[in-house]
Amino acid sequence: xxxxxxxxxxxxxxxxxxxxxxxxxxxxxxxxxxxxxxxxxxxxxxxxxxxxxxxxxxxxxxxxxxxxxxxxxxxxxxxxxxxxxxxxxxxxxxxxxxxxxxxxxxxxxxxxxxxxxxxxxxxxxxxxxxxxxxxxxxxxxxxxxxxxxxxxxxxxxxxxxxxxxxxxxxxxxxxxxxxxxxxxxxxxxxxxxxxxxxxxxxxxxxxxxxxxxxxxxxxxxxxxxxxxxxxxxxxxxxxxxxxxxxxxxxxxxxxxxxxxxxxxxxxxxxxxxxxxxxxxxxxxxxxxxxxxxxxxxxxxxxxxxxxxxxxxxxxxxxxxxxxxxxxxxxxxxxxxxxxxxxxxxxxxxxxxxxxxxxxxxxxxxxxxxxxxxxxxxxxxxxxxxx
Amino acid sequence: xxxxxxxxxxxxxxxxxxxxxxxxxxxxxxxxxxxxxxxxxxxxxxxxxxxxxxxxxxxxxxxxxxx
Numbered sequence: 252x253x254x255x256x257x258x259x260x261x262x263x264x265x266x267x268x269x270x271x272x273x274x275x276x277x278x279x280x281x282x283x284x285x286x287x288x289x290x291x292x293x294x295x296x297x298x299x300x301x302x303x304x305x306x307x308x309x310x311x312x313x314x315x316x317x318x319x320x321x322x323x324x325x326x327x328x329x330x331x332x333x334x335x336x337x338x339x340x341x342x343x344x345x346x347x348x349x350x351x352x353x354x355x356x357x358x359x360x361x362x363x364x365x366x367x368x369x370x371x372x373x374x375x376x377x378x379x380x381x382x383x384x385x386x387x388x389x390x391x392x393x394x395x396x397x398x399x400x401x402x403x404x405x406x407x408x409x410x411x412x413x414x415x416x417x418x419x420x421x422x423x424x425x426x427x428x429x430x431x432x433x434x435x436x437x438x439x440x441x442x443x444x445x446x447x448x449x450x451x452x453x454x455x456x457x458x459x460x461x462x463x464x465x466x467x468x469x470x471x472x473x474x475x476x477x478x479x480x481x482x483x484x485x486x487x488x489x490x491x492x493x494x495x496x497x498x499x500x501x502x503x504x505x506x507x508x509x510x511x512x513x514x515x516x517x518x519x520x521x522x523x524x525x526x527x528x529x530x531x532x533x534x535x536x537x538x539x540x541x542x543x544x545x546x547x548x549x550x551x552x553x554x555x556x557x558x559x560x561x562x563x564x565x566x567x568x569x570x571x572x573x574x575x576x577x578x579x580x581x582x583x584x585x586x587x588x589x590x591x592x593x594x595x596x597x598x599x600x601x602x603x604x605x606x607x608x609x610x611x612x613x614x615x616x617x618x619x620x621x622x623x624x625x626x627x628x629x630x631x632x633x634x635x636x637x
Numbered sequence: 638x639x640x641x642x643x644x645x646x647x648x649x650x651x652x653x654x655x656x657x658x659x660x661x662x663x664x665x666x667x668x669x670x671x672x673x674x675x676x677x678x679x680x681x682x683x684x685x686x687x688x689x690x691x692x693x694x695x696x697x698x699x700x701x702x703x704x
Contacts, residue, residue, distance in 0.1 A: 391661060505665075
């Protein structure tokens with residue numbers, strides 16, 4: 252297997268853009284990415300696209316060649332990957348596999364979602380389709396409701412508090428305020444976070460990520476060719492995708508994501524590192540409880556102590572292990588299909604030392620964790636400097 | 638069918654098709670055979686550990702209530 256490097260990144264801002272369509276967002280991110288590596292579209296050998304629900308949100312199918320053609324990428328395989336909120340994490344996993352195997356050299360991986368043209372109840376309904384529509388969905392479970400039930404159980408088993416959940420939101424908003432591409436650049440107080448409008452008890456509006464439009468892209472090639480395109484190649488040190496049951500009620504213990512634990516162990520093994528070596532991370536905080544559970548499943552802290560970890564400030568921008576310096580899904584925004592690749596763009600910025608006001612002190616090894624649904628798909632990626 | 642509440646929530650922001658029902662309580666019930674089921678709660682609000690029994694089924698949705 253060949254080592255794989257990220258040689259270019261490109262992202263749109265995340266936000267609510269009434270005047271932008273899905274394709275124009277994806278094209279903007281893809282072109283920015285190719286320009287970042289100084290590669291012309293005609294050199295791209297394959298296009299991997301992550302998108303959750305373009306057909307439902309905007310009524311467009313056959314998205315990969317639709318977007319690739321508009322960028323000038325033609326005559327090559329163009330494929331859409333759907334794995335709920337892990338769609339582009341999954342696209343990246345498969346793209347890396349194709350380069351590592353020797354099948355392709357230059358592969359563009361992108362993620363896009365256009366969500367804000369629908370009403371909130373309609374968005375809620377479309378997102379619920381990432382769950383089991385014959386069971387939990389039919390009973391009226393929304394995604395906030397599923398994560399609220401995870402939070403309730405975590406509070407019951409480990410004594411996790413509302414204040415600890417709110418600490419995730421306060422931290423991520425503080426980071427997002429420093430990110431010029433974030434959807435919500437607004438600092439919030441603990442008092443605000445604790446007194447938000449209820450969405451699904453115990454979660455309030457401040458515990459939920461944002462409904463956003465946006466796109467992100469990365470360009471990859473074999474590490475041995477990376478110097479042709481960049482002086483700062485970023486290496487994929489470890490990567491794994493795993494799966495679990497789609498329905499929450501089929502999982503033995505809902506306070507942990509088995510797929511995340513398994514993907515993390517595989518990725519650590521591939522990279523030859525342990526959890527303790529990870530200096531900073533972008534975690535899938537679709538809801539505040541999800542970041543707390545992720546810190547436990549990744550082995551950053553012991554099971555049940557993720558709440559204390561964030562409340563004590565260990566994961567803030569200048570803490571011992573900064574988490575979601577981009578603002579996370581909470582403040583940066585969560586255009587679901589773009590999120591996985593968006594996380595990778597943010598890791599690369601940190602690893603290159605280009606994160607500006609958000610730059611962390613130690614930036615040689617970072618991790619991204621992308622979650623689909625209530626844990627049925629997990630992708631864990633470890634990136635490092637070459 | 639009888640069981641115990643494994644976890645629960647009250648939904649204030651429903652999907653479009655359940656707009657008229659909100660707010661409603663949703664729960665995962667651990668049944669006597671150990672299997673779990675996602676259900677709606679009828680009547681009094683329930684908490685983790687409460688004993689419940691099935692009251693009725695509406696449009697394939699099981700409704701449980703406190704015993």
